[in-house]
Amino acid sequence: MKFKFSIAAAACVAALGLSAAVVKAEDGVLTVGATLSTTGPAAALGIPEKNALTLVPTEIGGLKVKLIVLDDAGDPTQATTNAKRLINDDKVDVILGSSTTPPTIAVSAVAFDAKVPHFGLGPMPVTPGKERYTVIMPQPVPLMAAGIFDHMKKSGVKTVGMIGFSDSWGDLWLGQFKAAADKYGLKLVADERYARADTSVTGQVLKLVAAKPDAVLVAASGTGAALPQSTLRERGYKGLIYQTHGAVSQDFIRIAGKAAEGVIMASGPDMLPEGQPDSALTKAPGLALVAAYEPKFGPRNQFAGHPWDAFEVLKRVVPVALKKAKPGTPEFREAIADALITEKDIGASQGVYNFTATDRYGVDERARIMLTVKDGKFELIK
Amino acid sequence: MDLTILLFLVQDGITNGAIYALLGFALVLVFAVTRIIFIPQGEFVAYGALTYAMLQGGHVPGTAYLLPIFAFVALLFDLYAERSRITGTFLLRQGVEKIVVPLALLLAARELAGVSTIASLVLTVAIVSALGPHLYRIAFQPLADRSVLVLLIAAVGTHLALMGLGLVFFGAEGQKADALTDFSVDLGPLPVSGQNIAVYAATVLLIAGLYWFFERTVQGKALRATAVNRLGARLVGIRTKGTGKIALALAAGIGAVSGVLLAPMTTIYYDTGFVIGLKGFVAAIIGGLASYPLTAAAALAVGLIESFSSFFASDFKEVIVFTLLIPVLLVRSFASKHTDEED
Numbered sequence: 001m002k003f004k005f006s007i008a009a010a011a012c013v014a015a016l017g018l019s020a021a022v023v024k025a026e027d028g029v030l031t032v033g034a035t036l037s038t039t040g041p042a043a044a045l046g047i048p049e050k051n052a053l054t055l056v057p058t059e060i061g062g063l064k065v066k067l068i069v070l071d072d073a074g075d076p077t078q079a080t081t082n083a084k085r086l087i088n089d090d091k092v093d094v095i096l097g098s099s100t101t102p103p104t105i106a107v108s109a110v111a112f113d114a115k116v117p118h119f120g121l122g123p124m125p126v127t128p129g130k131e132r133y134t135v136i137m138p139q140p141v142p143l144m145a146a147g148i149f150d151h152m153k154k155s156g157v158k159t160v161g162m163i164g165f166s167d168s169w170g171d172l173w174l175g176q177f178k179a180a181a182d183k184y185g186l187k188l189v190a191d192e193r194y195a196r197a198d199t200s201v202t203g204q205v206l207k208l209v210a211a212k213p214d215a216v217l218v219a220a221s222g223t224g225a226a227l228p229q230s231t232l233r234e235r236g237y238k239g240l241i242y243q244t245h246g247a248v249s250q251d252f253i254r255i256a257g258k259a260a261e262g263v264i265m266a267s268g269p270d271m272l273p274e275g276q277p278d279s280a281l282t283k284a285p286g287l288a289l290v291a292a293y294e295p296k297f298g299p300r301n302q303f304a305g306h307p308w309d310a311f312e313v314l315k316r317v318v319p320v321a322l323k324k325a326k327p328g329t330p331e332f333r334e335a336i337a338d339a340l341i342t343e344k345d346i347g348a349s350q351g352v353y354n355f356t357a358t359d360r361y362g363v364d365e366r367a368r369i370m371l372t373v374k375d376g377k378f379e380l381i382k
Numbered sequence: 383m384d385l386t387i388l389l390f391l392v393q394d395g396i397t398n399g400a401i402y403a404l405l406g407f408a409l410v411l412v413f414a415v416t417r418i419i420f421i422p423q424g425e426f427v428a429y430g431a432l433t434y435a436m437l438q439g440g441h442v443p444g445t446a447y448l449l450p451i452f453a454f455v456a457l458l459f460d461l462y463a464e465r466s467r468i469t470g471t472f473l474l475r476q477g478v479e480k481i482v483v484p485l486a487l488l489l490a491a492r493e494l495a496g497v498s499t500i501a502s503l504v505l506t507v508a509i510v511s512a513l514g515p516h517l518y519r520i521a522f523q524p525l526a527d528r529s530v531l532v533l534l535i536a537a538v539g540t541h542l543a544l545m546g547l548g549l550v551f552f553g554a555e556g557q558k559a560d561a562l563t564d565f566s567v568d569l570g571p572l573p574v575s576g577q578n579i580a581v582y583a584a585t586v587l588l589i590a591g592l593y594w595f596f597e598r599t600v601q602g603k604a605l606r607a608t609a610v611n612r613l614g615a616r617l618v619g620i621r622t623k624g625t626g627k628i629a630l631a632l633a634a635g636i637g638a639v640s641g642v643l644l645a646p647m648t649t650i651y652y653d654t655g656f657v658i659g660l661k662g663f664v665a666a667i668i669g670g671l672a673s674y675p676l677t678a679a680a681a682l683a684v685g686l687i688e689s690f691s692s693f694f695a696s697d698f699k700e701v702i703v704f705t706l707l708i709p710v711l712l713v714r715s716f717a718s719k720h721t722d723e724e725d
Binding site for chain 2: 039041043044046047166192193194195196197198199200201202203204206207210222223224226227249251254255
């Protein structure tokens with residue numbers, strides 16, 4: 001009798017709980033909230049990230065994972081609203097997102113105020129004093145840039161022409177170049193800009209070719225990076241062409257076609273786990289991601305790796321935090337923030353993470369591989 | 383800067399200018415007939431390019447599924463509007479127009495995807511231009527008699543909706559098609575590709591076609607009459623509702639052709655159409671949204687200025703192109719007598 005009563009009571013409470021739209025933390029459940037840019041200009045990043053979230057483990061350290069995914073369309077205001085909703089209404093233990101820099105900064109601010117651990121999926125600058133709850137999954141741009149400049153130096157490149165998007169991505173790389181040019185003995189001889197929607201870059205490329213640089217660096221992203229690549233080759237440019245990690249994708253090869261041959265790109269390691277030595281900590285998670293992702297969603301990409309890696313990190317930190325507190329409590333969230341720093345050498349598809357109190361990217365050279373394209377396929381540059 | 387570079391820039395400018403001219407024509411046409419400032423024109427370009435690229439790659443494009451859906455919604459609209467006087471012939475005509483044709487095109491797309499370039503080309507233009515009339519029926523016909531401002535707001539809404547549908551049906555990544563031909567001739571130092579020639583030929587043919595349509599056919603004359611005076615046209619027995627649909631079918635068809643021409647030259651995304659359409663819009667505005675020859679000249683000027691500014695000051699290219707509008711609008715507003723739009 002008593003047993004029946006408790007079931008009825010539980011049902012009533014559940015019904016009330018539902019009708020009032022108040023979610024109480026459940027025992028044995030890890031609630032993860034994500035706000036991603038699955039529509040809008042950054043949809044090419046948000047959609048693979050959302051896809052990857054359908055593949056992540058459903059259980060971590062004996063806890064059932066409850067995942068809530070919202071769309072912010074790349075808009076920081078919407079990302080803020082989403083983050084507040086996830087934290088206040090859904091009582092998430094961990095928050096993921098967003099896909100590009102501005103909304104990621106917005107989520108980070110909300111997470112810091114609410115003291116909720118946050119995994120940024122877009123690269124973002126960290127404000128000193130406000131770094132405790134945010135860690136960032138993608139590689140910082142200087143790390144990738146160093147790989148490219150290093151390769152230029154080794155190849156005897158002295159003069160460089162740049163063509164980049166007329167947005168923050170292009171500016172960012174120009175800044176990287178200017179900061180590092182002296183160190184690597186490089187000189188900028190042309191700096192051109194174009195927009196993703198441009199139907200032609202003939203003018204810019206003619207000017208680049210006329211400046212006769214030893215190498216050209218294309219600071220663009222996605223398939224938009226293919227247009228200068230093919231125009232440069234059409235106009236007879238014979239030197240080296242470098243592309244940033246923003247351009248590394250199967251679609252780039254598909255669209256640039258033959259012009260892609262011999263390009264040199266900095267990339268995250270999850271683009272080619274097969275080519276890595278068995279000792280690399282990035283190999284096993286990368287292979288697992290590719291094996292799960294490709295049959296379901298098509299060619300691999302670098303963006304799916306970020307949420308996947310957030311779960312690789314969670315797999316390490318949640319069991320540690322569970323020793324101190326139960327999920328759904330502030331103590332548990334503090335314990336995760338602590339564990340993020342105490343856990344070392346967390347292997348993931350995009351790098352090996354060693355977060356510290358101030359280094360919230362936590363990656364080193366192991367988070368970068370250099371690729372070239374040979375016979376329409378990516379190949380590792382040793 | 384030597385002669386070779388100059389020639390390259392001029393060629394590039396003329397090629398882009400020809401495409402902007404096509405879009406400018408479509409905008410002038412739609413505005414003249416329906417008074418809609420047709421923001422979604424760029425979406426037709428993107429739809430055309432992406433449909434063509436997908437058909438060529440052997441995939442069934444999302445637009446082939448979108449068409450029957452649009453047609454069905456338009457059918458519901460028509461059935462509701464005519465609910466008190468539905469006749470057999472009405473049903474038959476509606477059924478053929480809004481069920482049989484869209485489904486036939488869908489079937490054709492499934493059968494002919496990847497078969498040949500010509501088939502992809504024809505299918506693309508057929509599918510995308512068939513979207514036009516249904517779009518008019520759903521989004522604009524209920525508002526046909528409202529002010530230009532209301533129509534403009536509806537156009538912005540349609541643009542946003544089509545862009546969102548583009549993301550759903552084509553995905554976020556860009557597509558590029560193979561060139562129509564590998565043919566290329568050298569004019570001195572300048573290689574002229576078959577694609578360039580196709581762009582020029584298509585533009586000239588379309589201009590000639592539009593001229594013939596407006597000067598020689600009854601429907602074209604009806605369109606012109608509606609453009610000149612809507613009420614007067616109705617008094618002499620022209621179905622002004624029908625003219626709106628024809629105008630949008632033409633605009634969508636022109637958009638599809640532009641898209642097919644652009645697809646092998648650059649990567650097209652679901653949202654690229656807007657900026658390309660906007661440049662056609664600059665040309666149409668310089669033409670006063672009324673004059674076809676002025677629009678064509680302005681479009682070539684926009685293409686050339688864009689090409690030269692991308693050489694000399696690539697960071698300011700868009701700024702230069704769109705700043706062009708300000709002096710033109712200033713001169714126009716001083717030169718023309720102001721009249722109230724709702725006479």
